[in-house]
Amino acid sequence: MAGNTFGSHFTLTTFGESHGEAIGGIIDGCPAGLALDFEAIDLEMKRRMPGQSTIVTQRKEPDTVTFLSGIFEGVTTGTPIGFIIENTNQKSQDYSHIKDVYRPSHADYTYDKKYGNRDYRGGGRSSARETAVRVAAGAVAKQLLKDMSFTAYVSSVGELKLTKPYQELDFSVIEQNAVRCADPEMAANMEQLIRKIRKEGDTVGGTISCVVKGVPVGLGEPVFDKLHAQLGKAMLSINAVKGFEFGSGFEGTKLRGSNHNDIFNQDGSTQTNYSGGIQGGISNGEDIYFSVAFKPVATIMQKQETIDSKGNKTSRSLRGAKGGTHSRGNGCFSIGRLLAVK
Amino acid sequence: MAGNTFGSHFTLTTFGESHGEAIGGIIDGCPAGLALDFEAIDLEMKRRMPGQSTIVTQRKEPDTVTFLSGIFEGVTTGTPIGFIIENTNQKSQDYSHIKDVYRPSHADYTYDKKYGNRDYRGGGRSSARETAVRVAAGAVAKQLLKDMSFTAYVSSVGELKLTKPYQELDFSVIEQNAVRCADPEMAANMEQLIRKIRKEGDTVGGTISCVVKGVPVGLGEPVFDKLHAQLGKAMLSINAVKGFEFGSGFEGTKLRGSNHNDIFNQDGSTQTNYSGGIQGGISNGEDIYFSVAFKPVATIMQKQETIDSKGNKTSRSLRGAKGGTHSRGNGCFSIGRLLAVK
């Protein structure tokens, strides 16, 4: 059973390869009567767009969303919203050198083994370009959820890690630095580190954290579709993600129950929020916060040993979409929004 | 849309409250022709059963699985397998003290707000007892996957953490200690720590790690139903779980791409396995390994401040199912199996 659909009420089905004619999707279940702010959608697409700073992937992708249905005179009609984003950057010749080669820690090998046939240009379906469709759908979802706010930021790059709790961070600085870190000083350090690693033709991993405020009580469907389980699945489905934690997460395992339990105030809110806004799989009205681990980008600017599709050893530079670090951050951001709808 | 179904080919739907008449489930999609080993299923149920050692929850649950359909003369027929596990331990009177009280960091508050009506006895549907149904279904799934092995073990308790890579552990010792740790010395330390905390009427969190061997190449359905996204969702849906990571996980974010990339051998296997057996969301034939974070059990043996359903403050001892640490370990284990089927 193919797996290109996500969500049950606001359902997104996506298609598209990195270097095909277009990528796109269908949103089924968006309520009627929503007057869309297309500039806001455009802004989200621009935020995701690679090549915005010198520290990330340089490929230019204008990424204009063309809506084809489900909207009449600017307002949603309740029918499916079809949309496409054209791939204007189709330079197929760039990819002939990787046609028969399996790049290490990419999806080349597994796609070939599973499907026996693969659009090798730029990663094809396995390219992170796919996340542009998620951002577009997320931008629509965000407009449905006007009373909620979604803030994502880079919380670590390699060994450099923001240790302050999110309550002490200044979210207003996030868009003011190239790394999108929520602390100016740390942002400068991270930027310096990335430049250094980039100069070496290498990449590094990092984490992105997200805070959702204004969540109503009662979202989430136990026992399998708990809110954090769906949220975690969405995050884990983003390219290069290796881990997900919410609330106290992995660190919280070190605590005692007597410290970790969130004591209630009389209004049902809690004094602490180790639960991360979700108890028993259902939102409790407190902030939802979570972190997502991204491995170092697999495409590096160095020669690497690898094999071709016939099992021959080969050694070469295997850049495709040229290596960077955090272009996926916005994908994460938008998915955070999308998920919260459910 | 209710969320009590998991999986698309081997689909499990579950029901049941902690202190209702029975819990149970329906497996739809189990292939015909599987001769079931009922003793093996029984063994898995016994392994999950609380009260096996002095360091975990003491409630006795014999947990006999009664199969009602889908099996004829011991062999599966391809029709749905209905099964129940009776709740023999229904002491309703035990729970009257929590009828109107919201226990901190339990699901009492969120269930009440979402549904307006709640079986308060022992956590009702939000009780970890629900995982017994997963173990039963997982035990069937495991028999379908004879060529694969699934090994889970406790990898940390509070600050005590196994730091060796799984390849250096001796899995044969796991069942020989009360903690189910894969290292005898560490197991002894963990047990001592748990006894100490228990004596204080407190609880502590921990992590469980799982290794799956013999996985065929090609499992997983990008872009949303990537193998690790489905696996992560399953793990996150287990009670008390706060995080999931696979392969290099959160630690891997600190590495450089040049180190993290798994270089191919000529047969398609890899020299390292930072990918954790999954690339582009599809299994590559290497071992799948992952870790799951469990928060400290919320039910502690101490007085705690809390509120009742009318918002009045109250302070009392709120034990229900009496507190322990790791009874959920086997739930994790069996789900590992279940997921691998997909």
Place this chain on the structure above:
Amino acid sequence: MAGNTFGSHFTLTTFGESHGEAIGGIIDGCPAGLALDFEAIDLEMKRRMPGQSTIVTQRKEPDTVTFLSGIFEGVTTGTPIGFIIENTNQKSQDYSHIKDVYRPSHADYTYDKKYGNRDYRGGGRSSARETAVRVAAGAVAKQLLKDMSFTAYVSSVGELKLTKPYQELDFSVIEQNAVRCADPEMAANMEQLIRKIRKEGDTVGGTISCVVKGVPVGLGEPVFDKLHAQLGKAMLSINAVKGFEFGSGFEGTKLRGSNHNDIFNQDGSTQTNYSGGIQGGISNGEDIYFSVAFKPVATIMQKQETIDSKGNKTSRSLRGAKGGTHSRGNGCFSIGRLLAVK
């Protein structure tokens, strides 16, 4: 992908063979707060029960529904409702004569070819006994839909056919005759015909019609899940059904558009109702009415030629569940209810 689940909001998953230990199901998505009338459920089960009159199948099935979860102190909790109906009538020896024989126009051959393994006792999973689970779930659904009424009746037996429009029938007589026809005179004729055919060891087909009143405007999800498409699927999934029509149905194809169009009154209701209460796949508030065709029961009391599983010709009497005519009527009835929930 296995197909034992129906519905998206009020979702029913079923299991069970005719002569296994029990049949049953899980309702997932029933709203919390519904105080169930268990006697009303019992009454529906009794209405379905074979052996109530001398013109239908004689097997006794007390068919008591045991609810195992999702209900606390008589009120639904929003969690899944698991229930079972025990098979008290397991006389396995009755079926040894059909173990290796494929009964004509039964599912013996297709189940064997599809699954390779079959519970041959009484039809196993393919037995109409499965509809008892639908009736139980439908009885719960009906209580959710207090403002709607659902009336089903036998509208033809063989060549005998009620030709009056449903508006001219007296629904109060339906339960007063053995055939459950909505016209006393026709009922008597039908009963006589059935007795005659029964005496010859033969069976005959018929149609059941259903009228749903009080349907709110707006049910149905175009373009694939149109209300009548889901309703039709549900009806067609009942054993022995060969056709479904709603509103003007097959007869309506003979009309002109100028006659067939339902002219609006000023309040949005319509002067005629050829549409059958559904336009564009969405309910319009008028009565929904439809008919369902049931083939003659395949189990007859005569010798028939057939083959065994090795392809040998054989000739014998192949009764299993002893032949009758209309025991499936109530299955239809309850499904009508179930469907209307969506």
Place this chain on the structure above:
Amino acid sequence: MAGNTFGSHFTLTTFGESHGEAIGGIIDGCPAGLALDFEAIDLEMKRRMPGQSTIVTQRKEPDTVTFLSGIFEGVTTGTPIGFIIENTNQKSQDYSHIKDVYRPSHADYTYDKKYGNRDYRGGGRSSARETAVRVAAGAVAKQLLKDMSFTAYVSSVGELKLTKPYQELDFSVIEQNAVRCADPEMAANMEQLIRKIRKEGDTVGGTISCVVKGVPVGLGEPVFDKLHAQLGKAMLSINAVKGFEFGSGFEGTKLRGSNHNDIFNQDGSTQTNYSGGIQGGISNGEDIYFSVAFKPVATIMQKQETIDSKGNKTSRSLRGAKGGTHSRGNGCFSIGRLLAVK
């Protein structure tokens, strides 16, 4: 839950309004390695295209399918196939006269009540133009099913009805007459009748029959997703459909069991085929045949009384997409193909 997705293995999700920018869909689950014959797809689109003869709707729709993904160098890759069909015929001015009017027996009223907002141009989402997407997807599905054949034809128009069993018809004449009837003489009569009715500014209903040959044994998933239940749902979801029957259908209800039962030959085939190729919801290898009832097209060339959205009475000519009879026939045809994949 929105309902614009059909199928579980070969899954089609569609979008698009009659007069929006484009209609289209995503096929998820088409196996990799299928070399597509694009001319064959084009031919199917041409067959569906309205305006081919003087007896049907005159609107010209070139209906070119543009594939955007999932195909590399002409071969499917196993990733989702996104495609669009542009609406070249967007004359919005044509529809201002129906902006605030509810056309009788159209979906205007129900869409307005359900969604509160509606693209009124040409029926919007409720237009039969939507079936063009089904034809495109069906044309791909047909290429997957090379060993099966799918033949649909008009079997009745008004009172004119083909009474011969399908085995006695000459399918080669179907494409040679404007009505697509499988009998030349009847075709001439039907054409004459349609011309007459058309001249009166009126429309008439009819039935389409379909025969599928070469079906493998074992398709269909009881108890809810029986093959004919899924097939029936698909057919009923086509615009203007009021009924579905397969095998002996409604007529078969008049027979005795002793006549209706299909006696086996020694190879498992049957001497008669009242079952219509499906027993117990599973294909048995015999021909599948079914009929579908289409009501008279609701758009007529006569003045009709109706109401506007404020409940005012109004009387006018309400043509939109100009009235005809059988343009939907090919939609049915292609869906027959699509369904058979499952």
